[in-house]
Amino acid sequence: MRYLIRRLAFYLVAAWASVTLAFVIPRLMPxxxxxxxxxxxxxxxxxxxxxxxxxxxxxxxxxxxxxxxxYLGHVVRGDLGxxxxxxxARVGDVIATxxxxxxxxxxxxxxxxxxxxxxxxxxxxWRRGGWLDAVGPPLFVLxxxxxxxxxxxxxxxxxxxxLGWSPVRHAYDSGVTPALSAQFLWSVATHAVLxxxxxxxxxxGGWMLDMRNTMMTVLGEDYVTLAHAKGxxxxxxxxxxxxxxxxxxxxTSFGMALGFVLSGSLLTxxxxxxxxxGYLLIQAVRxxxxxxxxxxxxxxxxxxxxxxxxxDILYVWLDPRARTRSAS
Amino acid sequence: MLPRAVVIAWVVAAGGCAPRSxxxxxxxxxxxxxxxxxxxxxxxxxxxxxxxxxxxxxxxYEPLFIYNALxxxxxxxxxxxxAWSDDHRRLRVDLRPGVRWSDGARFxxxxxxxxxxxxxxxxxLDLRGVWAFVSGVTAVDDHTVEIAFSRVFLPxxxxxxxxxxxxxxxxxxxxxxxxxxxxxxxxxGPFTEITAFETQAYQVDRNPYYWQLPERPQVxxxxxxxxxxxxxxxxxxxxxxxxxxxxxxxxxxxxxxxRDREHHHYWFPPVDGGVLLYANTTRAPYDDVRVRKALSMxxxxxxxxxxxxxxxxxxxxxxxxxxxxxxxxxDAAVAAGDWVQHDVTRANALLDEAGLLRxxxxxxxLRDGSRWQVAINVPTGFxxxxxxxxxxxxxxxxxxxxxxxxxxxxxxxxxxVQEGEFALALGWAEPYPTPYGYYRAMMSTxxxxxxxxxxxxxxxxxxxxxxxxxxGALEQTADPATEHRLTAExxxxxxxxxxxxxxxxxxxxxxxxxxxxxxxPDADDPYAPLSPNLSPQALLVLTRLVxxxxxx
Numbered sequence: 001m002r003y004l005i006r007r008l009a010f011y012l013v014a015a016w017a018s019v020t021l022a023f024v025i026p027r028l029m030p031x032x033x034x035x036x037x038x039x040x041x042x043x044x045x046x047x048x049x050x051x052x053x054x055x056x057x058x059x060x061x062x063x064x065x066x067x068x069x070x071y072l073g074h075v076v077r078g079d080l081g082x083x084x085x086x087x088x089a090r091v092g093d094v095i096a097t098x099x100x101x102x103x104x105x106x107x108x109x110x111x112x113x114x115x116x117x118x119x120x121x122x123x124x125x126w127r128r129g130g131w132l133d134a135v136g137p138p139l140f141v142l143x144x145x146x147x148x149x150x151x152x153x154x155x156x157x158x159x160x161x162x163l164g165w166s167p168v169r170h171a172y173d174s175g176v177t178p179a180l181s182a183q184f185l186w187s188v189a190t191h192a193v194l195x196x197x198x199x200x201x202x203x204x205g206g207w208m209l210d211m212r213n214t215m216m217t218v219l220g221e222d223y224v225t226l227a228h229a230k231g232x233x234x235x236x237x238x239x240x241x242x243x244x245x246x247x248x249x250x251x252t253s254f255g256m257a258l259g260f261v262l263s264g265s266l267l268t269x270x271x272x273x274x275x276x277x278g279y280l281l282i283q284a285v286r287x288x289x290x291x292x293x294x295x296x297x298x299x300x301x302x303x304x305x306x307x308x309x310x311x312d313i314l315y316v317w318l319d320p321r322a323r324t325r326s327a328s
Numbered sequence: 329m330l331p332r333a334v335v336i337a338w339v340v341a342a343g344g345c346a347p348r349s350x351x352x353x354x355x356x357x358x359x360x361x362x363x364x365x366x367x368x369x370x371x372x373x374x375x376x377x378x379x380x381x382x383x384x385x386x387x388x389y390e391p392l393f394i395y396n397a398l399x400x401x402x403x404x405x406x407x408x409x410x411a412w413s414d415d416h417r418r419l420r421v422d423l424r425p426g427v428r429w430s431d432g433a434r435f436x437x438x439x440x441x442x443x444x445x446x447x448x449x450x451x452x453l454d455l456r457g458v459w460a461f462v463s464g465v466t467a468v469d470d471h472t473v474e475i476a477f478s479r480v481f482l483p484x485x486x487x488x489x490x491x492x493x494x495x496x497x498x499x500x501x502x503x504x505x506x507x508x509x510x511x512x513x514x515x516x517g518p519f520t521e522i523t524a525f526e527t528q529a530y531q532v533d534r535n536p537y538y539w540q541l542p543e544r545p546q547v548x549x550x551x552x553x554x555x556x557x558x559x560x561x562x563x564x565x566x567x568x569x570x571x572x573x574x575x576x577x578x579x580x581x582x583x584x585x586x587r588d589r590e591h592h593h594y595w596f597p598p599v600d601g602g603v604l605l606y607a608n609t610t611r612a613p614y615d616d617v618r619v620r621k622a623l624s625m626x627x628x629x630x631x632x633x634x635x636x637x638x639x640x641x642x643x644x645x646x647x648x649x650x651x652x653x654x655x656x657x658x659d660a661a662v663a664a665g666d667w668v669q670h671d672v673t674r675a676n677a678l679l680d681e682a683g684l685l686r687x688x689x690x691x692x693x694l695r696d697g698s699r700w701q702v703a704i705n706v707p708t709g710f711x712x713x714x715x716x717x718x719x720x721x722x723x724x725x726x727x728x729x730x731x732x733x734x735x736x737x738x739x740x741x742x743x744x745v746q747e748g749e750f751a752l753a754l755g756w757a758e759p760y761p762t763p764y765g766y767y768r769a770m771m772s773t774x775x776x777x778x779x780x781x782x783x784x785x786x787x788x789x790x791x792x793x794x795x796x797x798x799x800g801a802l803e804q805t806a807d808p809a810t811e812h813r814l815t816a817e818x819x820x821x822x823x824x825x826x827x828x829x830x831x832x833x834x835x836x837x838x839x840x841x842x843x844x845x846x847x848x849p850d851a852d853d854p855y856a857p858l859s860p861n862l863s864p865q866a867l868l869v870l871t872r873l874v875x876x877x878x879x880x
Binding site for chain 1: 364365366367368370372375377378379450451452453454455456457460506507508509524526527528529553554555556557560563738739
């Protein structure tokens with residue numbers, strides 16, 4: 001328990017740091033958000049209308065320290081402000097349109113990729129030098145070297161356009177209304193296959209290699225030899241003795257990977273017109289929409305921190321040593 | 329963004345397996361320029377500044393008159409006519425009888441007065457600064473409005489005519505119309521009933537009380553899909569999913585029109601604002617008119633248009649006017665503007681004459697003796713402009729100027745041009761209903777801001793007292809003959825002083841697929857621009873379209 005509380009304290013500090021970074025980074029970017037905002041009107045806007053709008057948007061020339069304190073207060077209250085590029089919608093509402101889809105897509109893809117990669121890694125290490133061990137790692141590492149969006153475009157072209165097997169855009173058919181119906185769920189599933197596959201294909205190699213290598217080391221341990229000698233079934237030795245221990249290092253990187261996948265899935269989303277955070281983030285950065293950039297950074301970092309916390313809990317469950325340490 | 333060439337290759341290769349339109353018969357699928365991955369429900373027509381859905385200003389709320397950029401006419405819409413008082417200080421507008429709001433309430437002069445009063449009460453809504461020249465709007469009776477002017481300003485008619493009118497009985501209870509998203513619009517336009525609204529698609533059905541019913545509109549509903557990029561939009565157009573589109577499509581004849589010559593059509597009339605090479609006239613040597621003309625002569629515009637714009641437009645003439653203002657074009661000014669012809673010999677001669685002689689290595693020296701090095705600023709991502717700039721830079725190097733393209737992030741570029749912190753830059757010119765606005769932006773002293781202060785236009789910072797006189801006279805002229813004479817004089821002034829270097833007039837993107845609907849405007853029937861991106865001109869098209877019977 002103490003272990004978890006210590007971790008929780010760490011996450012609180014990390015959350016504060018990310019909140020602060022979300023405030024600082026956009027302000028280091030070149031350009032003036034107001035000018036960009038009004039660029040859309042190509043100067044047609046009357047100066048007085050501009051001044052009035054400026055007040056509505058809450059653009060402020062206050063000292064940075066003052067802005068920062070004000071910002072922290074708003075964040076704590078969950079008020080992320082008014083989006084500039086989606087004016088007059090509130091940042092929270094804008095993010096809400098896509099957050100679920102991004103978490104669904106990235107979460108699904110990471111979980112799938114992790115499960116698949118780990119299983120492949122276990123199998124490859126178990127039959128060391130076998131065909132899977134020979135072909136798998138080089139093939140997947142090669143695929144993983146391609147950028148996400150490139151793979152996405154390739155898959156979209158092949159299965160969406162040329163073969164016509166898969167939908168080419170959106171999270172579900174535009175004719176289907178969202179409801180807990182078989183039709184809707186089926187539509188969501190078919191639309192998620194290609195984007196998720198893109199991420200899985202690009203990341204599965206890393207997991208496989210990781211797992212294979214630690215598994216190799218673990219398989220050389222005395223207790224594995226002992227387990228064999230006791231006459232335990234190979235399957236039991238493979239999963240309960242070797243894999244469980246080999247899993248520990250890769251569990252830790254699982255939490256971190258979620259962050260990378262979130263950023264990578266942004267491009268995938270754009271290729272597939274998936275209604276996630278990807279386009280929002282690019283749009284926000286392009287139009288220097290500080291409030292939206294901050295909001296997106298915040299939600300993404302908080303999601304990653306949350307995932308890591310879950311991983312920590314999982315770690316305690318998997319590794320008895322973590323439990324003992326906190327008890328002593 | 330995504331490599332466009334790859335995308336085109338896909339589209340061409342994709343062959344016949346592409347998806348067809350999923351929309352029901354009579355439902356028009358429109359692709360407008362707003363690129364987004366998810367729609368936010370905002371139908372506030374008064375705040376185009378915000379993230380407002382297309383129908384609000386193109387299909388729901390209507391203006392008094394619709395200015396047709398192609399013909400230069402005002403089409404009576406919610407008004408049937410207007411008349412100036414003799415001193416041009418009062419404008420009487422007769423409203424169309426029998427118009428109803430989509431909730432069945434009657435549309436009256438009160439609504440017009442209320443709308444303009446709203447603009448007066450909320451500065452942020454007066455996007456065009458109407459109240460800078462209007463002193464009051466009053467209802468004479470239910471169907472007549474009188475607008476009083478604080479000064480004689482005839483170009484203001486355009487802004488009054490095109491103001492979307494909102495219903496008083498709904499909007500009077502809105503606390504803050506600036507931030508109101510107007511989720512359930514009540515309007516006079518042809519399409520007002522939102523029957524589906526989801527993050528990736530929405531549909532707006534016909535207004536049951538529309539004043540042109542039962543003849544128009546024939547279209548039952550309009551529907552929109554979210555396209556996060558130009559490429560996705562182009563896919564949808566090419567594969568026949570979208571009926572009417574307004575995004576840039578590269579090599580459109582090959583990838584779209586050639587696939588189905590009978591139904592796939594596009595029309596890009598060069599009537600939008602132009603693209604110019606701006607030279608900062610506060611800096612030497614660009615303050616010298618000879619230098620600006622020489623720069624212009626070094627540019628091969630035919631190549632610029634071919635390489636940069638897929639030949640979608642034509643090279644500019646020296647007046648810089650687009651084809652919407654063709655009726656104003658002065659032949660003498662065009663003839664005098666020989667500096668838009670590509671002529672390396674004369675460019676060299678002019679630069680020599682200006683004392684900017686070639687030094688070792690063939691590069692010219694500035695008057696302080698340094699090498700003439702210059703960056704041409706463009707925004708990254710404007711791929712057409714980037715290609716055009718590469719052609720321009722090559723031309724300038726041929727006459728001994730060490731010119732390089734410098735691509736900046738859009739925001740950085742925009743800040744530089746606005747604040748005058750550049751030497752050479754590619755930029756746009758606003759489309760205006762008459763050449764008045766264009767020449768005001770190009771050479772009135774009123775639009776010149778000091779370097780460092782953001783200027784919405786006149787980025788090159790050039791002003792002439794004579795131009796001010798002519799523009800002032802134009803503001804007070806209702807007589808077409810005088811207007812033509814003054815505009816011709818402005819053109820000659822522009823051609824003589826070359827404040828900026830016109831490259832080409834901007835085309836208005838518009839494409840359609842007539843498989844499911846007919847009646848789109850085109851070069852043979854130019855009743856309106858084809859582009860769906862023009863509010864309120866899109867109303868002219870929406871009310872003219874007819875579904876094919878029986879639906880395919």
